[in-house]
Amino acid sequence: MARSFLPTRPGRGPFAPDFWRSPLRGPRFTSVLGVVLLTGVTLVFVTGLLSYAAYNPGLAPVNDKTPGKGILGFYLFPWPTDPPWLYRLTQGVHVTLGLVLVPVLLAKLWSVVPRLFTLPPARSLTHALERISLLLLVGGALFEFTTGILNIQLDYVFPGSFYPLHFYGAWVFFGAFLAHVALKAPVAFRNLRRMREGTGERPDDLVAPRPGPPTVSRRGALGLVGGGSLLLFATSAGRSFDGPLRATAVLTPHGGPEPGGGPAGFQINKTAAYAGIRAAETTEEAWRLTVTGPAGTVRLSRAGLLGMPLHSAALPIACVEGWSTSDQWWRGVRLRDLAALAGHDDPVDVYVESLQRHGAFRRGALRANQVADPRSLLALYVNGEELTADHGYPARIIVPAAPGVLNTKWVARLTFGDL
Template sequence: MARFRGRLHDARTATVLGRWLGLAIAVCFLTGLASHVLQTPPDWLAPRLPSRPVWGYRLTQGLHVSTGIVAVPLLLAKLWSVSPALFQWPPVRSVRHALERASVAVLVAAALLELALGLVNIAQWYPWPFSFRRTHWALAWVLMGATLLHVAVKAPDIARHWRRRRADPDAADRRSLLRGVGAAAGVLTLVTAGQSVPALRPLTLLAPRRPDASAQGVPVNRTAAQAGVGRLAVERWRLVVLGPRGYALTLDELRALPQHTARLPIACVEGWSVSADWTGVRLRDLLDRAGAPGDARVRVVSAQSRGAYRTTEMGPTYARDGLTLLALRLNGSVLSPDHGFPARIIAPNRPGVLQTKWVTRIEVMAR
């Protein structure tokens, strides 16, 4: 058997790196949980989802992606620190050791796959036939469960090596290693976080999105062509609002209604976000005209012919928020086809995939 040598392949190094990695995994899990709940809330929670703060989803999803990227060098360093233990012989020495090995195997496999899928999603490259969102969600629970099991099994060792020993001949070398890992994580953050942190945009070298260099100042994940939306004939387009007093509006009639402008961020699951000036009609004004109850949920239907988000729903906290608009203009200009012309939804604290473009119908849902 190969023998691994190195003074820093020890429990103290593994414990320190494990603390950092565990924190990154926990933040990723909690922010991912928030994103999942906002996208697919259970029925009992949907009417209560908060529309404030307006930057809430921008913060949580930016943290989700940034900590996922930071976790990559932490995971690699952690695996390096424990590599001798991975090749011990015999592989299983006791029941406790078997549980430890099993938790490590699941933990490593889930962590590597989860991070790889997340990085590929940031680049919007999907070379697989399965649903990214469902797979990412399921793996998150596997990873979190394996992490908790591993911590429980290794608790005695973690407690023993949590604090630095007074006489530690390897302390200087360990600090150098940890500083190197920390520097790598910091550099990765600086060159990628600019897609969601405006102050860091000049340093954005590796992020796949540059919001400030996009058409109308906002990136486009799904173009009109990709969504199967042809050129909408303005003279034939109608906004249909279904409710107790349903009605339909032409684009000119919609433009003639009171217009409001709100500066709101739009944030996507890939981690990018940007604030923009949106101008249009308040959704609550359209609902009031249709006689919608104040606590009614709303379904928004898009003209796109395919895609998982052709229809979306929102609870009353979003629908009645004064900042939720059926937007007609973006940053002072008429919406481009790729940004949802002639009308799209923009709401505070809401994932970008739910900011429905190419809106043709708004339905007041039965309570």
């Protein structure tokens, strides 16, 4: 006897079989979208975990805003400094691919929405578990993509810190995603095989029992979804580049206000005015860098820092929002030389404090391997000129492959040692 995919009672509104009449819905359409999401979401999840590791969550409570990770932190490791463009790549892929997948995700949710209204709600324990995983999957996907897009737009309307919300949400979403894949992937691949073989579509609860007239073919609908993804790519990926391409990123912030020209003409996220930096406290007479370690406390003026050996490094800046700059030439004092001045023969972790008054990143920390890298600098110059106020004058941190939030600007204090 053929299996019936209709509910055991008629229902009304969206619970009625005749309510969903689109002839596009069916296992093949859903399977194509599902396979795209299988690859894309997995890559977004992995690069998101790498972004979290790059933020040094092990340096609690300085960088780590996520309490009680427990077993969720099993994969964390000291973030490397090579290649210097590593974070620029991983975070650029994470954010850009996340945006590109939005049309695919919305189309997939549209294609399976009748399953959210099937009656009875659970026909068996297995079916009940499947429904629960589906609800977690849909809720988790909407939460992760929404908070991620808001973060890209620098629009923090959600309660609490973005990092723990996005971190916990990612694990809930991906757990439900894996459960859904385990249940549906074999069916999806069978459907795709039937498409290649040209065989007919099997009965399925997504197929409308009495479909309405078609307004577009399934191939056309998939083309529309793909076109939407390409449009999002074309209007967002440019923020990872300098020059004319950045102007194409019309749907995403370019990384703060327009930088203008000259040696300092590259993107920033927050201006000195936004951070509450007063010009009077950054003058040569007023500003001092406090360096603390086993040797005691040393206070250095900018002239004192200029009297130390200076070194140069060509490094990009890449931020969690996905934007980045190309390499800039930085010049300043190596962090490992400042660690030695503080009394550490070998580089150690460092706690960095800024003059910044407003915003979430007034303090940060770097691991010993980052301090040890000869390209890690307390920068005083960029591209042959003194730092501007918006780029962190009198001094800022610049570290290869580190997220932009750890390249602290307007540095006031460095504390070397166990954190």
